[in-house]
Amino acid sequence: MFKKILIANRGEIAVRVMKACRELGIKSVAVYSTIDRNALHVQSADEAVCIGGAPPSESYLNIDSIIATAKKTGAEAIHPGYGFLAENYLFAERCEKEGIIFIGPNSKAMKLVGDKVASRAVTEKAGIPLIPGMKEKSVDPKKCLSEAEKIGYPVLLKASAGGGGKGMRVARNKEELKEAIESGMREAKTAFGDPSVYLEKYMEKPRHVEFQILADNHGNAVHLFERECSIQRRHQKIIEESPSPALDNNLRKRMGETALKIVEISKYNNAGTVEFLLDENKNFYFLEVNARLQVEHPVTELVCGIDLVHAQIRIAAGERLWLKQEQLSQRGHAIECRIYAEDPENNFLPSAGKILFMKEPSGPGIRHDCGVYSGSEVSVYYDPILSKLIAHAPTREICYKRIAAALSNFPILGIKTDIEFLKDVVNHQEFMAGNTFTNFIEKNMPGWSPRTNIDQLNRAIAAAALFSSTPKAGTSFSESVSMMPSPWETLGAWEIAHGNLK
């Protein structure tokens, strides 16, 4: 087993991986950018090294600096988290060359599945059902426009190197597509360094269902069932659950087997996710493989009772898979809500600033994977995810009630978040009924705004007056601490002891 792992990421996922390292008796190394000196992941690691400036290109995407840090600190392996370098096969390849273990798939498999167009060709040959779309990626707007005519509108424009909804646009006609190509290619270039895009047929009301897989370095693989991730805004998931309300055991078995077949033909190893779209007639189509630990991995962990980060590390260290498919089962129900610094009243625009106060929810069946704390600065430079709230319960009904209750008792003050919005989604009749489709938010939550009543407003005003009437204690924590003289300040002249203190 490894003695030391470098975590090439920040935020909640870096903290989560560091916790796993600590549990396994492995030392962790945090890397951070200049503005992340006070970030939680720096505090959660055994060692921490500043690797560059605030822009990701200078720090969290800086391959040379990260490799040099791994060598300098003696880390034998690198965990990339999600985002940043997680699905950059050049980084995985570089690690392989430098003799550092990359905790993720081998670079060849990553290159194959990461190239959405190449992976389509391979999977199509193996008889796996696909959504109609372009056979190759392109940087030529004219080519995209003529391909769109063949596929038929509406079409979905995707960044070839993409993920997380970046570069993704829906176009219902030629004019919309022209604009989508321009901005989509630009966003793809900024986010991934590669402007290539491709088009596929846009399905109006599908479900997004994905299968978690684990594969060792010796050709053994299992799937850990599905996650349904249909609740999305900006083509990015915000609520995920397992099991999916739409699957029966027969369909689950067929989709799981298809996922494992994709793992086999792409020679994929470590943890990964095979994404499918499921149409209203329960036909499923292969979408793509996410060659990383997913944001929503906790729902699978809770339902299957398996720690996926532990599994990733053990597999990367060369262990044979200790799990058999027939031993695995889904226990109860889990729902995850992603907590973002964003304004759901204003098109989910990101919201940066200081978290003046927050209190993490807790209780039976509640897990909170968090990357921030009271006093954290949320910067404009990185993805605005703050944390993930996950509930586990014996049934779906108790589960959504449990997460709704936790969301109502989860103050984050000072920046805008999606907490109230998420609470209204899980309390929505259609969500409770399991009618979760990818158009859920535009259909059920248009023009959302918080539903505060006059009593709540009056009571809030009373509390604000109460808070303001006691000015000394009414300042924020850090200020009030600095207002109190420290014992050293009242001690009179003093100096630090020099020399031998024994």
Add this chain to the structure above:
Amino acid sequence: MDFEFLHNGVSYSIKLEKTDSDGYKAVIGDREIPFNSSRISLNSFSIIFDGESHVVYVAESDGALFVHIDGHVIRLDKSNGGRNNFSGGGDVFGVRDEVSTPMPGKIVKILVNEGDRVTIKQALVIVESMKMENKIVSPTDGEVKSIHFSDGDLVQPGQPIIKLIPAQ
């Protein structure tokens, strides 16, 4: 003590009186709200309103108070003699001749030129923030008076990116 707060552009005056050791009476407009409050921590109060028990969280920064009650976050801005503390521009706060961004970011592209006629909701600027592109739209019909940034510049909230001459 008397306070005045702004919420969604509406001003609320409140008179707060202490009635006994942890009893208070708030008068907001013509409503009287008696309550019992005990401070739990710097940022939290246990408040009993008419028998209903609530934990209310409050934090403040630069005259903006954030109050968490019943799962809602309510922003209240301290008001100074009728002048408010809002610093934003654009369409949100009633200044309809400026375009600014609600969060810090980088200007990807200015979509208009000085002197251009624009219509309400027309995209004027694309700002990249947190790796996402966001369109900032015109708050009004009118004409572009001046442009204060170029493609690639970093911009802070409230800084006017574009000034407009609103149509009559």
